[in-house]
Amino acid sequence: MLASVSFPCPQCQVAIEVDPNATAVAACPCGRPIALHHDAIVEGAVVACPACGETLLYKQKDFRQAVGCIVVIIAAFLALKTNYVSLGVAALIDWLLYRLSGEVVICYRIACKAHVRGLSPGPKIGAFDLSIHDYYRMLARREEQGLTGPDDQTGPPLDSRAHH
Numbered sequence: 532m533l534a535s536v537s538f539p540c541p542q543c544q545v546a547i548e549v550d551p552n553a554t555a556v557a558a559c560p561c562g563r564p565i566a567l568h569h570d571a572i573v574e575g576a577v578v579a580c581p582a583c584g585e586t587l588l589y590k591q592k593d594f595r596q597a598v599g600c601i602v603v604i605i606a607a608f609l610a611l612k613t614n615y616v617s618l619g620v621a622a623l624i625d626w627l628l629y630r631l632s633g634e635v636v637i638c639y640r641i642a643c644k645a646h647v648r649g650l651s652p653g654p655k656i657g658a659f660d661l662s663i664h665d666y667y668r669m670l671a672r673r674e675e676q677g678l679t680g681p682d683d684q685t686g687p688p689l690d691s692r693a694h695h
Contacts, residue, residue, distance in 0.1 A: 534649035540565065541642065570652035572684040580638040582645040589659045590652040593635040599625045603652040639663050641671035
């Protein structure tokens with residue numbers, strides 16, 4: 532699988548997909564050049580977001596949940612005609628598709644949400660952490676209100692340091 536990073540343009544929100552190893556600057560259709568962070572990839576592993584440089588990232592299976600749902604829905608419609616064997620077959624198909632799918636690394640930043648495919652996650656990239664996501668969601672809300680950074684009582688989640 533070829534390496535790719537996809538993210539929305541910060542100016543016009545158009546989806547951009549580029550090879551992070553092949554280019555230093557991504558060009559958006561709106562004309563805005565977007566510099567990629569090449570220090571985000573070390574020895575073929577993602578250690579930071581190539582789009583924004585953020586170091587808090589998470590990994591998950593690159594599996595479209597809609598495909599799994601469609602398989603189960605079709606099996607449910609066929610369940611009575613197949614004496615419910617179709618549900619077992621659907622579970623097997625769903626499990627097989629999940630096992631064959633690769634991993635994607637995703638940026639926690641709400642404005643970025645870059646997806647990196649085709650590169651292995653770095654050693655400090657773990658599974659999704661709701662407290663880190665909530666922290667970045669709070670920062671995005673503060674940014675919408677015209678405020679910068681966290682408020683005086685709120686800092687990064689305590690476990691974000693343990694996460695990385």
